[in-house]
Amino acid sequence: MIFKYSIKTAVNGLKTHKSRSALTILGIVIGITSIILVVSLGQGAQNLILGQIKGLGATTIIVLPGKISFGPSTAAETMNDSLKEKDLNLIKSKANVPYAKYVMPMVVGAGQSVYGSNVYQVAVFGAGGLVPDIFNITPDKGYFFTDDDVTSRSAVVVIGYKVKQRLFENDEAVGQKIRIKNTTFKVIGVLPEKGSSSNFDDAVFMPYTTTQQDITGTKYYSRIVVEADSDADLQSTVQDITNTLRDSHNITDPLKDDFTVTTSADIAKTLGTITSALTAFLAAVAAISLIVGGVGIMNIMLVSVTERTKEIGLRKALGATNGDIQTQFLLEAVILTALGGVIGIILGSILAFLISLLISKFAGLDWQYSFPVSAAILGLVVSSLVGLIFGIYPARQAAKKSPMEALRYE
Amino acid sequence: MNIIEVKKLGKVYDNEGVKTDALHGVSFDIKKGEFVAIMGPSGSGKSTLLQILGLLDDYTGGSYYFDDKNIKDYNPKEVARIRNEKMGFVFQSFNLLPNASVLENVKLPLLYSNVPEKEWERKAREAVIAVGLEHRMEQDAKLLSGGEKQRVAIARALVNNPEVIFADEPTGNLDSKSGEVVIEIIQKLNRELGHTVILITHETYTAEYAERIIRLYDGEIESDKKVENRRLDGAAFTK
Numbered sequence: 001m002i003f004k005y006s007i008k009t010a011v012n013g014l015k016t017h018k019s020r021s022a023l024t025i026l027g028i029v030i031g032i033t034s035i036i037l038v039v040s041l042g043q044g045a046q047n048l049i050l051g052q053i054k055g056l057g058a059t060t061i062i063v064l065p066g067k068i069s070f071g072p073s074t075a076a077e078t079m080n081d082s083l084k085e086k087d088l089n090l091i092k093s094k095a096n097v098p099y100a101k102y103v104m105p106m107v108v109g110a111g112q113s114v115y116g117s118n119v120y121q122v123a124v125f126g127a128g129g130l131v132p133d134i135f136n137i138t139p140d141k142g143y144f145f146t147d148d149d150v151t152s153r154s155a156v157v158v159i160g161y162k163v164k165q166r167l168f169e170n171d172e173a174v175g176q177k178i179r180i181k182n183t184t185f186k187v188i189g190v191l192p193e194k195g196s197s198s199n200f201d202d203a204v205f206m207p208y209t210t211t212q213q214d215i216t217g218t219k220y221y222s223r224i225v226v227e228a229d230s231d232a233d234l235q236s237t238v239q240d241i242t243n244t245l246r247d248s249h250n251i252t253d254p255l256k257d258d259f260t261v262t263t264s265a266d267i268a269k270t271l272g273t274i275t276s277a278l279t280a281f282l283a284a285v286a287a288i289s290l291i292v293g294g295v296g297i298m299n300i301m302l303v304s305v306t307e308r309t310k311e312i313g314l315r316k317a318l319g320a321t322n323g324d325i326q327t328q329f330l331l332e333a334v335i336l337t338a339l340g341g342v343i344g345i346i347l348g349s350i351l352a353f354l355i356s357l358l359i360s361k362f363a364g365l366d367w368q369y370s371f372p373v374s375a376a377i378l379g380l381v382v383s384s385l386v387g388l389i390f391g392i393y394p395a396r397q398a399a400k401k402s403p404m405e406a407l408r409y410e
Numbered sequence: 411m412n413i414i415e416v417k418k419l420g421k422v423y424d425n426e427g428v429k430t431d432a433l434h435g436v437s438f439d440i441k442k443g444e445f446v447a448i449m450g451p452s453g454s455g456k457s458t459l460l461q462i463l464g465l466l467d468d469y470t471g472g473s474y475y476f477d478d479k480n481i482k483d484y485n486p487k488e489v490a491r492i493r494n495e496k497m498g499f500v501f502q503s504f505n506l507l508p509n510a511s512v513l514e515n516v517k518l519p520l521l522y523s524n525v526p527e528k529e530w531e532r533k534a535r536e537a538v539i540a541v542g543l544e545h546r547m548e549q550d551a552k553l554l555s556g557g558e559k560q561r562v563a564i565a566r567a568l569v570n571n572p573e574v575i576f577a578d579e580p581t582g583n584l585d586s587k588s589g590e591v592v593i594e595i596i597q598k599l600n601r602e603l604g605h606t607v608i609l610i611t612h613e614t615y616t617a618e619y620a621e622r623i624i625r626l627y628d629g630e631i632e633s634d635k636k637v638e639n640r641r642l643d644g645a646a647f648t649k
Contacts, residue, residue, distance in 0.1 A: 005521050016509050314505045317466055318566070319494020319522035321487050404466040407505065 006324070010331035017304070024300040025340030027293025028386060032344025032379045033351065034286035039375035040352035042279025044359075044367050049271050051366075059101075059234055060134065062267070063091070063224040063241060064260045081220040082249065082258040088224060090244050097240040099233035100226050104128040107208045108222040109215040113159075114179040115167040122163050123203040124180065126211025126222075131158075134227055137200060139189030142174040150207040155214070158189035162201040180204070183214040201366070234263060283375070290382060293340070294390035301333050301394035312398050313406025326399040333391025334384050341383030345376045413477055413573055413606050414440040414463060420471025421458050421629075432458040433629045435472070442573070445600040445607045447617035447637075450626035457578060459626065460610050464497055464576045465489050477573070494522050498567025498605075500596070502579035504559040506566075508552035512538060515551050516565045523570055537565040541595055557588025564595055574606040575599060581616055593619050597642075615641075 014021045065080035083105070090096050092103045107126035112119050125131075129146040132138045145156050157178065164173045173187045185206060194200045212218055228237040241261050251257055305312070312325055349371055356369035421433040433455045440446055450456045461467040462474065465481065474481050476492065484492065498519075506515050516534040525533065538547055541561040546554060551562060560580055567575050577596055581589030597619045600607045611617050618641040625632040 002521070002527065009521070012510070310505065311507065314507075315518070315522075316490070317464070317493060317499050317505075318519040319490050319570075321490040321522070323487075324522060402467065404461045407466065407501065 006327050006331055007335070009328050010335055013304075013308075013328070013332050014336060020300065020304075021336060024297055025293075025336050025343070027289060027296045028337050028340030028383050029293075029344045029347065031286060031288075031290035031293050032341050032383055033348040034289060035283050035379055036345055036348025036372060036375055037352050037355070038282040038286055039279055039372040040348065040370060041355060042275055042282065043370045043372055044352075044356055046272060046275040046279075047370060048365060048367055049275065050268050058263075058265065059228040059231055060264045061226040061228060061234070061238055061241065062262055062264070063087075063226065063245070064262065065220065065222070065258070067257055067260055080258070081218070083221040083224055084219065087245055087248050088221065090248050091224060091226060091241055096244040097226070097237060099229040099237045099240070101229050102130045102134055102225075102227040104130045104134060104225045105208055105221040106223045106225060107211040107216055107218070109211055111181045111215060113163060113167060113204060115176065118167045118169075120163055120166040121202075122160075122180070123199060124211055124215050125203050125205045126208030126215070127205055128208060130227075131205055134225055135200070137191055137194065140192040142187070142189030144189055144205070145207055150209050153209045153213055154207055155183060155185045155210060156188045156206065157185040158191060158205040159187055160191050160201040160203045161193040163204055164190045181215055185210075199366075238263065287382075290386055294337075294386040297333055297337060297387060298390040298393060301329065301391055302397065304332070305329060305394050305398040308398075309401060309406045309409040312401050313403045313409065316401070316403035317407060322399040325401075326395045329395035329398045330388065330391045333395070334387035337387030337391075338380065338384045341380045344383070345379055348379075349376075411442050412439045412475075413442045413444075414608075415475040415478075416463070416472065418472035419459070419462065419469050419474060421455070421462060421467075422470045431629060433462075433469070436626075436629070436631055437472075438624060438631065438634060440606060440608065442606055443600070443604050444622065445597065445609070445620045447609045447611055447620035447623045448626065449611060449614070449617050449623055450632070451612070453628075454626040455629040456610050456626050458629075460576055460578055460608065463608060464499060465493050466499075490522070494519055495524075495570055496573040498570065498572040498575040500560065500563045500567050500575065500577040500580045502582040504556075504563050504583070506551040506559055506562055509550060511548050511550055512543060512546050512554070512562050512565075513548060515562055516569050518566060519570045525570070533569050534565075537569040538562075540568060541565045555588070556584050557591055560584060560588070560592045561595065564592065564599070568599065568605075572605065574608060577607065577609045579610055579612070581611070581613065589616070 063083065065082040088103065088105050091100065097103075104127060109124040109126065111122065111124055113122045128150055129144065132144050138144065139158055142158070144158055145154065149156055157180075159167070159173060159178075167173070167178060168176065173190050176187050177184050178187060179185070185204075191200055191205075208221070226237065226241060228234045238261050242257075245259050245261070246252070246254075246257065249258055315325060353369045356367050359365055359367040417437045419433055419436040423430040423432055436455075436459065448456045448459060458467070462469045465476075477496070481489070507518070513534050516537050517530050520530045520533060535544075535547070538544055541564050543558060543561055543565065546558060551559060554562065560583075564580075575596070580596065581592055584592060593616050596607055596609065599605045607620070609617070609620055617623050618637055618639070620637060621640055622634070622636050624634045
């Protein structure tokens with residue numbers, strides 16, 4: 001039988017029982033929808049996290065307080081007081097860390113910023129004057145504070161794009177004063193929009209000494225950012241910093257380090273692995289519904305074979321071989337599940353898109369929707385395979401029927 | 411020249427250990443172009459015989475030669491090919507695909523044949539015209555009357571120009587007028603187009619359209635005679 005007609009025959013067979021066909025593929029639709037949804041959201045989360053790290057250069061080293069504490073969770077960093085001024089000065093010393101180009105401490109806090117009647121929750125990044133060099137970001141209005149401002153604990157801030165939009169709307173921000181935690185700060189610069197890959201848009205930068213005094217009330221640092229001279233010096237600089245801090249903290253056993261020295265590449269890699277593993281795990285859970293869907297397909301195909309026994313007998317009487325009958329029923333199963341796959345991909349993508357919109361709107365995150373191409377292709381292949389695997393048994397049953405018994409069936 | 415030769419044909423049904431002797435020692439020949447009616451009461455084995463002759467069922471004893479070849483020498487694929495190319499079937503209950511059009515139903519055997527695709531439409535249309543249903547060509551089979559359904563089934567049996575047409579009680583589900591139309595078409599296929607016809611019927615009136623009647627009783631041939639006054643006066647079908 002010509003393959004084109006095998007497909008046509010299979011499609012006609014399915015069309016005859018539209019509602020049953022629709023219900024049959026529901027399991028596959030749900031399975032593929034869940035997989036697409038999970039993978040898409042997983043990718044979105046990964047992009048969000050990695051994007052925040054991407055702002056750092058390849059030669060950037062980050063020293064965090066506490067052991068293995070990185071990523072967006074700042075709780076452990078801010079609560080841990082292991083990085084102090086003494087450590088900063090030791091790292092700054094060329095004798096200890098010879099290939100450090102820049103060394104800059106950061107103090108992370110948060111608070112409500114107020115301008116007139118406008119209020120906006122912001123992340124406060126206390127930093128040094130090197131931010132434009134290290135993070136490759138320069139105010140498009142005004143200027144960034146300098147290390148002199150750090151020394152004098154100036155009450156000045158450089159605000160992120162969104163902060164400017166929310167507090168000042170269309171008004172000029174530079175030169176205006178805002179309040180954070182009952183201290184008044186003069187806005188001296190506005191950063192350009194960084195988009196989804198950064199949390200700078202929601203942040204205000206101020207001298208870290210000012211942050212310690214007016215925002216966090218602490219003496220320690222949330223992190224120390226070090227820029228190595230070159231890629232080649234990156235690993236030796238990491239080692240120099242580690243040795244320096246171990247000396248400073250009297251640590252002999254590396255397992256007892258109370259700090260973490262990591263590069264942006266390390267963080268990106270670790271977080272990438274974690275989110276990928278989590279996504280894969282959730283997708284695997286979702287894939288169980290595909291098996292359930294497959295069993296459903298097998299069940300309905302068996303019913304269909306029994307119901308169409310007479311048709312099978314007729315086709316055989318008219319010259320269909322066992323292979324023709326098997327192909328017809330197998331194609332029906334594969335077309336059903338592949339169709340379920342396509343619907344699942346569309347539905348999953350729409351849901352993921354809507355959830356992305358909701359997250360970015362209500363959670364205030366710059367979450368971007370991403371269509372998981374590989375998961376979609378895999379979903380289509382897997383759903384077709386489910387049809388093939390779970391369709392074989394009913395198709396064989398159909399092919400095995402003797403034409404006479406089939407014709408006699410009532 | 412014989413198209414069918416059966417010698418001491420036997421069939422025993424084994425239904426979960428219960429054996430039923432449906433045919434035993436049936437022998438006869440059917441020549442190419444012959445119109446043979448097989449008659450007999452219920453349980454006489456006439457349907458079993460037709461199913462074996464139509465390669466729809468296996469026999470359990472004796473031998474069956476179709477076109478001078480022992481059918482035991484054919485593999486299942488070749489059997490399917492013979493059914494497709496050399497045999498046509500008309501069943502009592504029509505066995506049409508209800509949701510397919512008349513033309514699609516008639517095309518069905520061509521789907522499984524070696525006939526080039528470009529000829530399918532022409533052949534199917536010719537067969538539909540031959541049974542006088544050209545005005546129903548695109549209609550779904552489920553919308554036809556019983557007589558029309560059986561004419562579609564005849565067109566389907568005819569479309570591949572088979573050697574033998576097997577008709578199993580083709581008028582059994584029809585009123586007398588429709589039945590007459592159907593049997594006259596079948597006779598015309600035999601007389602004018604030269605198809606061998608093997609007809610199963612329990613109606614003597616219908617059997618008399620054939621030129622020979624084989625009567626079965628309890629799985630054996632009771633009589634095998636030429637029809638003295640063959641019914642040739644049908645005028646219902648005029649093509």
